[in-house]
Amino acid sequence: MEAATRLVASGGIAALTTRAVAAAASVQAPTLYRLFGDKRGLLNAVAEHGLAVFVADKGAIPPHPDPVQDLVNAWNGYVAFGLTNPGVFAIMNEVGAPASESPAMLAGIAILRQRVERIARAGRLRMPVDRAVDLIQAMTVGTVTTLLARPEEKRDAQLSLAALDALLAAILTTSPHKEHRDVAALAVGLHAHLDNVTVLTPGEHLLLAELLDRLAAG
Numbered sequence: 001m002e003a004a005t006r007l008v009a010s011g012g013i014a015a016l017t018t019r020a021v022a023a024a025a026s027v028q029a030p031t032l033y034r035l036f037g038d039k040r041g042l043l044n045a046v047a048e049h050g051l052a053v054f055v056a057d058k059g060a061i062p063p064h065p066d067p068v069q070d071l072v073n074a075w076n077g078y079v080a081f082g083l084t085n086p087g088v089f090a091i092m093n094e095v096g097a098p099a100s101e102s103p104a105m106l107a108g109i110a111i112l113r114q115r116v117e118r119i120a121r122a123g124r125l126r127m128p129v130d131r132a133v134d135l136i137q138a139m140t141v142g143t144v145t146t147l148l149a150r151p152e153e154k155r156d157a158q159l160s161l162a163a164l165d166a167l168l169a170a171i172l173t174t175s176p177h178k179e180h181r182d183v184a185a186l187a188v189g190l191h192a193h194l195d196n197v198t199v200l201t202p203g204e205h206l207l208l209a210e211l212l213d214r215l216a217a218g
Contacts, residue, residue: 008087082144120192187215
């Protein structure tokens with residue numbers, strides 16, 4: 001695994017071949033097939049190894065008192081991770097690659113969802129949680145991909161900040177302290193609290209959830 005990680009870090013996905021890994025790790029090629037199945041399995045294992053450390057560190061950080069700042073910190077951390085680990089990032093985000101379903105990736109998405117739900121419970125989210133999570137993923141991946149496509153010395157240092165500002169403007173209400181007039185935000189906030197509601201029957205719970213989703217969608 002260490003040999004494969006070094007190859008990806010130095011030469012990208014193209015540098016990771018079974019022959020190169022076997023030589024770097026001083027093992028026979030059949031050993032790799034026995035451990036990882038094929039090259040795709042080896043790529044997924046490299047991504048899982050690199051991502052698991054990042055997710056574990058992210059999960060160990062106490063939540064910021066301000067849920068919006070918590071999301072900002074998560075954005076900055078993910079962008080920094082992608083720029084520092086371009087090989088792992090590329091494996092994670094290959095179209096159709098099963099690495100996107102890895103335990104570490106799913107754990108990272110779960111942490112992101114928790115952050116977004118905190119914003120919703122605070123009455124700050126103007127769209128459904130699922131849509132906000134998808135939008136955040138799309139914009140973070142797009143931002144890192146765009147930055148990595150350029151030589152480091154030619155990257156726009158303000159691109160990540162501009163993308164983050166656009167994201168926050170899209171998903172957040174204007175102020176947590178003003179009189180609530182945004183019905184969609186209120187619906188999203190109430191939906192985020194539904195799991196803690198015990199006075200409704202299962203049918204009532206489903207009905208209310210459906211109605212709140214319709215209000216949240218505007």
